[in-house]
Amino acid sequence: MSEAILYPPSATDFTTLGIGPLLDAKYVLASRGRNETPELTFTYPVNGPLFSAIKTGCLVVCAVGPNLRSKSQRFEITAITKPKDGKVQIFAEHIVGIARKTILQPGARFTGITAQLALNQWMNLLAPRRPFTVFSDVGTQASIDFSEIGHFEQALEALGGKQGSILQNFGGEYVFDNWNIRLMTNAGRESGVVIAYGKNLTNLTQEKSIETTYTSVYPYAKVTIDEEERVLTLPELYVHSKHVDQYPSVLAQMVDFSDREPQSVDELRTLAEQFVINNQVGVPRVNLKVSYADLAKSVDDTQIQRLEEVELCDTVTVAFNQLDIQATAKVIKTVWDVRKEEYRTIELGDARSNLSTPIRDQQKDRDQIQQEIDWVRQAQREATDILTNPGKGHVVIYPSIKDPQELLILDTTDINTARNVWRWNIGGLGFSRTGFNGTYELAMTNNGAIVADRITTGTLRAIQIIGVAITGSSFETTGSNSRVLLQAGMLSSFMNNLRFMDLDGSRLRFFHTNGQTVLGQFHRTQDTQTNRQGITLSAEPGTMLGLSVGDGQGNYTRRLMVAPGSDAVHVSNLEMGTGLNSTSYGTIRRAQLSRAIVPNSDNFQVNNNVGLNFYSPLNMNGFSILNVSDIRLKEHIRQTEVKGIEETKQLNFVDFEYKRDYLKNEDHLLPEGEQFGLVAQYSSFLAKQAPGDHYLKIDMNKQVNLNTKTNQELISIIEAQELRLRRLEEKLGMEDVT
Template sequence: MNPLPLGAGSVNEKQPKTQQNHAQHSGVVFLCLFLGRRKTVILLYPETETAFENNGLGALSDTVSMKVTQELNGVYDLEMQYPISGIHYSEILNRRLLFVKPDPYHDPQPFSITQITKPLSGIVTIYARHIAYKLTGIVVSPFKASSCQSALIGLKENSSTENPFDFWTDKSTSAAFEVSVPSAVWSLLGGSEGSILDVYRGEYEFDRFSVKLWNKRGRDNGVTIRYGKNLTDLQQDENISNVVTGIYPYWKGSDGTLVELPEKIVNAPGTYNFQQIAPKDFTTDFKEQPTEEQLRERAQAYVKNNDIGIPAVSISVSFQPLEQTEEYKDLALLERVNLGDTVTVEYPNLGVSATARCVKTVYDVLKDRYESIELGQLKSNIAGTIANQQQQIQDFPNSTVFQQAVDNANGWITNGQKGEMVAIQKNGKWVEIASLDTGDIATAQSVWRWNNGGFGHSNTGYNGDFINALLADGSINAAVITTGILNANVIRAGIIKSLKNPNVYFNLDTGELASNKLVSSDTNIIAIIGRDTISESNRDGFALYDGSTKLLRIGHYAASGAGIMTDRDFDIEFGRLRNFRISDGGLTVFQYTHVGGYLSIYRPTSSSSVSVLYAGDTDTTIDGPNTNNTKIVIKSNNIDFYVGGKKVAYIDSNGFH
């Protein structure tokens, strides 16, 4: 079935039918800013503009920087910096529109300005969101639909105010959709239970005033990259280290009979320098006791069908730092990737490969190229983008801890059949179901109760205490919770501790953070706490790096001392523009504006300290090694020599006296 473009209840034949066909820009000749590899134009329009067929309020040719961030089913934002001396600074206002390219391969898109910061060093930062976010202010009246196409038509037809957006889909899914109360279009698009994205699935594309719901965005253009020496990522390294390299299959009968393999383990087909095995129960896969060969075949099929041994891809590639390096040649193909495209990632060291989607791009508008892209798997929704996430992500990570928790649950539930289920009446009505270890409320100790107030377990009898409980008010009581993925707005905790390394933790009560590395989220700055692992130095302390370039280290300098070490010029700046620089040229003092200021150098003595050098506004004094006031005083017109506090000679314009 061909995809149907959807408008105000009718088919709009002018709507493009593929992701590659985009609206052609009008023939207006724009004032262009020649930057980077191609022409770049940034236009400012009034907030009411819909056609974008002229120069609007003008071209922002003096823009300092501009970046557009897109995430698959996620954010679509813009951030720019503009000088207050710019030609159109006074015309840049909230709600006005910026018309710019969102990536190297698509036509310009309108972004609505949402925030303008106060000037800093003559520059303001401007934040904007794609025009589609205006759907947050368009409310739809209640209606029902039976398919994805009719649901999108309903958003247009039932809008309570003017709706300039068209809706389109290539999906033919039939399922019931209902808007029961007046709701914003944006919230109905996706992210929450009962939304269009929840009911019909798919991936959104926002193209000017068109909302397109694709079954799947992007293409597979055969782009392949190799993970290893020239491409590494902290999250990806963690995924590799957590990958399960094999399973221990077994079957257990109700009589306790255990079937396992003589070789015990069915390994994944890769080559690994570590081993991480997970037990796998295949009891429910067979109606009768399987043979060893049947169990082996089932386990081998499970390893193949579930990508056991293949890491989940999560790679962020920043192009700018790599541009002048040898490894850039291996990654240049990624610059041809669009949002949603499929990329193959090879792991030579493991002998396996995996596919991933381009789920995020950051585009440098002025350079007309990606600043970075992110490869991974599509999330059901990104919090705060379309609505608060209410759907649990289905794919749990390959975690030994999580698998152990699952095995523990299997043991409890499959063996927890010794008690009795009891239905409890009150005033002639069934009000509760209980599971009792003895079958008698009066004598039972291990008790599960399920009623309108919640679901809970007690080890001390029918009336509690209920240490483990799921309550009707939304609260959960539990001694231990193990989960694959936890989504939350607020996490209240005492100590957050690593499962693998107990020495890494964050004590929220005391504010103590134990870590050996801090990494900036938006720059190349890295801070090493403890042993300097970047330069492989044996000295401990605090080291600051810009990428792999050392800035400074504070800590042990010798066996009995400490210091500040750097290979660069070292500046000290503090109040009133008093600045010091220590470099190969010595100690420099500059930009000293405090009236009556001075520079003093002292040396310690057994009881205090004495002056060695004093430089002020009227004179410079060099003191002798003793404390008997022997010194040389340099003034603007003469040099005086003192011994024991007595002036013994001087030099002026007439000579030595």
């Protein structure tokens, strides 16, 4: 077991134990992310010996991983919460975070330099100076601009996380080792670990990643050929990846190659084929965040040691055996349990290079797009026909050419007789079917308003739509890969065109990631006997029903679960009380415990005047039965007047058998066969009435003490007899034969 060690803010020698090891700290967890500043969190009791010494600014030294580069890392305490339930939570940031408190003086703009030179310039511009050392093996030559004052508000932003930073311009992966900052082409190594996904390891996010993996590309391009705008597509529609046959169905991604300006179908096909290869279309993206224990189950026994030594940014292979596909992944986040010296969680992410051409999110598939294009084009053709075949009209400048205020287009030469009137003036443009004075049912006015009975458009963008009602066969909202559909009184949510949830007047249902199988529902119910209505949360056969609690970071811990095929409710931690922060106790009635264990950090307590009955032998497995006897808990102490021998002589030991009809409960039967012991009614000194029933009991604690007192009195008698015997022997001149 390893312990975090507390040091004062001014400490420079970390070979000593400093203020002391934080032995009473709980949940000491060190979190690291790729190109992120490491963090440390733990809780500490307010009655702990070092509580008063824990202050913001103090340093904590501990390991953050299994290997040498992760040992003895220094953290600065940045926040301490207010005490709650007798403990506080402490937050600390890696010592490299001091760059947040450091400004970057304005420098110069450099072009064509290496990452090492950029880091050197960064270190020279720090104010105040810090004892950092920097190194980089990144061979990329790029530009970096330190000349604009205030662009980097603090020095850490210049390392990464802001436009124009060293990380953005040069790439790479940071290694933070106390004051040593290294920007490496690869901060990790090829671990040789092969993780078999699907055998003992599954993950909902990864399942979604697999199910939404594109197997093919649907390429298109909007181009101008011979002065005519055209949309190029492939006659075969798709370009498939070599893995397409490993999936149950084709899932195509629409990709726009307009910016590459292909001039033929063959050029478009070549671009799509190269895209499929460069971007590993058909290979699932790795997105796994799992506990170390679950991860260990997914590797061969021969690789356990390698897994234990995996570090941040190391590369692993994820084998999707059901698809016969292997993907490369990187360790992008870790949570290290400092005290247990093992990983709590490991997060794996996609390790493939950035896409050469970004896959643009598409909201509709090809058929939907074509349908909408046809609809708009029909409206365009209708408008074209009306404008090219308008019938006879008359253009009038009103009121006169000498004083031109308005431009009119009339169906007659006289504004008094015209019925169809176009009117254009400083107020706007409008059309009336009822003459010059209106009403203008179609108008565009200078206050920004457009009035129309019908608007046909391919895309309508609006901040707000206000109306009495919006009607249609369906109403749909779409996102990058999700949509919500309101149709036939049902609200449905889809993810990648797979049904995720639906809601109608009686129930809310959730679906499996296959978009078809119902997982469970929240619905109205009615008791057939009482006709009382209620609300029920149900899970379908083979589906787990759980209740989880989040930590605000997207992580959820299951607290309650009903497992498939089980009639039991599994609860990780059940706390009974009348309120969230209540110190009162709740009650569990008519409960039966099976394989229940009290953790060694807690106590099993039975309060006063509570009957505790055993109907089986109490096996202490070699441990003691203790009774409180501390003098600090006693008063009015005096020598007892109990005469042990006299009380013991009055005890009447008998042989007997218990009555079989004493209790009717088959689980509460008394021992069978002949017994040896006392009868409480004949042993008044030891008899006691216990809560729970009206039967007398024997006080075993009192009996043990009585036996001891009796033995003491007998010992005193024996010693007196021995003394008397020796004196008689001396008088008689007899030798001591003992």
